[in-house]
Amino acid sequence: MTNPATSNKLLTLQNFSMILHANLITLEKIRGTVEDALASAIQAEVAVRRMGLREANQQVDNNPDALADASRLQLESNEAFQQIREQFAEICACIEILKARIMTLDAEIQSARMDRGSS
Numbered sequence: 001m002t003n004p005a006t007s008n009k010l011l012t013l014q015n016f017s018m019i020l021h022a023n024l025i026t027l028e029k030i031r032g033t034v035e036d037a038l039a040s041a042i043q044a045e046v047a048v049r050r051m052g053l054r055e056a057n058q059q060v061d062n063n064p065d066a067l068a069d070a071s072r073l074q075l076e077s078n079e080a081f082q083q084i085r086e087q088f089a090e091i092c093a094c095i096e097i098l099k100a101r102i103m104t105l106d107a108e109i110q111s112a113r114m115d116r117g118s119s
Contacts, residue, residue: 006112010113017105027094042081045077
């Protein structure tokens with residue numbers, strides 16, 4: 001006969017594991033979406049920079065501030081992309097933490113199963 005406390009612990013751990021696995025799947029989807037969005041944004045940014053630099057170069061003769069404006073916009077863009085990269089790194093770190101917790105939880109479940117089997 002199994003110990004009710006052990007069975008209850010095992011059931012609780014299994015439910016928690018299922019929730020963590022579902023969260024991991026969701027986070028992996030978010031990471032994929034962010035990766036895709038970041039890649040698209042970078043491609044768009046490259047195109048915009050090329051256009052902006054061409055336009056700035058054409059306007060330099062007419063407006064000496066055009067190059068400074070283009071440089072300022074490029075700096076702002078770089079800062080925005082740095083923030084996106086940092087947020088993406090945080091998402092990846094959360095995923096790794098969640099994976100480690102799932103592995104620990106799976107080990108606890110295995111241990112609880114062994115305890116239940118030896119009871």
